[in-house]
Amino acid sequence: MIGEMKAGTNFERVLRAGHFAVTAELGPPDSSNPADVLHEIEVMGGAVDAYNATDASGAHCHMSSVAVSALTAQQGLDPILQISCRDKNRIAIQGDVLGAAALGVGNVLCLTGDDVTAGDQPQAKRVFDFDCMHLLRTLRIMRDKSMFLSGRPLTTAPKLFLGAASNPFAMPFDFRPIRLAKKIEAGADFIQTQYCFDIPRLKEYMKRVVDMGLHEKAFIMVGVGPMKGGRSAEFIRKNVPGVRIPDAVVDRLNAAPKGKKAEEGKKICVEMIQQAMEIEGISGAHIMAYKLEHQVPDIVKEAGLWPRPVVEPVEVAEQLPVASNGQG
């Protein structure tokens, strides 16, 4: 086993057993109907190890990530709860995490979050009380020290496998590995990158990451996703913060015959996974198939990552409150 088991979730077990992990993003519904979430899950056909429940990504409101995660856990599947610093202060976040853990959530992805101006309610107040570094470390304190950030003890600490995002494709490039090191020091056990369409840039980034030994301290997963066609790729690179899609990819999508564009998009996604698998330090792929969730099983199969491994559960010890609080 690689490293010490923190939460013992399916996702964590797959990674620590040394398998190439696969996760995918669940599209949260604009509805209050749990059946909509179950449908999304069903569409993925069990092709992934864990399901990311996004937290109002792109500053667009949907069903809450805590609820989507809990519904996923109820199905006996493994959710990754995404938390963004944009909408909640430190008080709300810590409470949400305890609640989510009580409902069976063990993986948490800590994000800064897209700005409110990226969404359809730009009039909203941006919170950003924490940045993602504070969020990571606070959750690590809750897990490892069994207390809130304030020092007040928890009677039962949440067992968490903590993650963070990274964008190797955004400036300042030389700072990105340093920032990754900070995130790992703050508490990240796994990393999911922004959409990768640029393998040479990823290689450059990973070279620095490997030189710094960071791939041994956290599991780094490449973010990928299929595009519907040239037009939607262009829309995404223009409107979704931090996504870089090289012209060559857009041209390739445009050149595909009508009716075959989505197929081409899927092919590119599979190629990205396969090329990323060859890079030292990459431990998994995270598929963001926005509105193309039905493609996920095919992508996983075509990338040669089917069937998913089964790793037996192990016991994870209870964390007791810290001695300095006179507890325990």
Next chain:
Amino acid sequence: MSIGSWLRDHPRMLERAYGSTKSLFQKLDPVIKRIGYERVNRWIAGPEDWSKRLAFDCKMCGQCVLHSTGMTCSMSCPKNLRNGACGGVRENGHCEVKPEMRCVWVEAFERSEKMGEWGQEISHIQPPVNRQLEGTSAWVNMLTGVDKEVPKGWVGINTIPVLEKSGGQS
């Protein structure tokens, strides 16, 4: 080019100015203490706000980390990030939120590389902001030490003694 942006492009000079102001305040500490930190805060917050706003576009968070952020005020990042650039930086190095502005952290990183003494500190993890200090003098807060105070749980994550794990039962 404004005075502020000219100054910010000379991080080494700013770093020296910061260093000497810091030691001036430290030397004056006994005097300031006698007058009372509260009262000095009232006198100084205004001029400090004015001068730092001019030089750094300061937001008066009251806990200055300029020397750890390439002499660039991280509070002018619309997301108030204290630990580095978000993933939304545009292809031209401009801000996700304010397309007309260069990303504060792109500038911070460039400038930190030009700094002598504190440039390395950009790789340190900065603790959460104490929002209670907003609008107060960072210099006075430095002297009283309140700017270094962190939430109790944050202290020494690796040094707080943990009881023996009882292991096994869950």
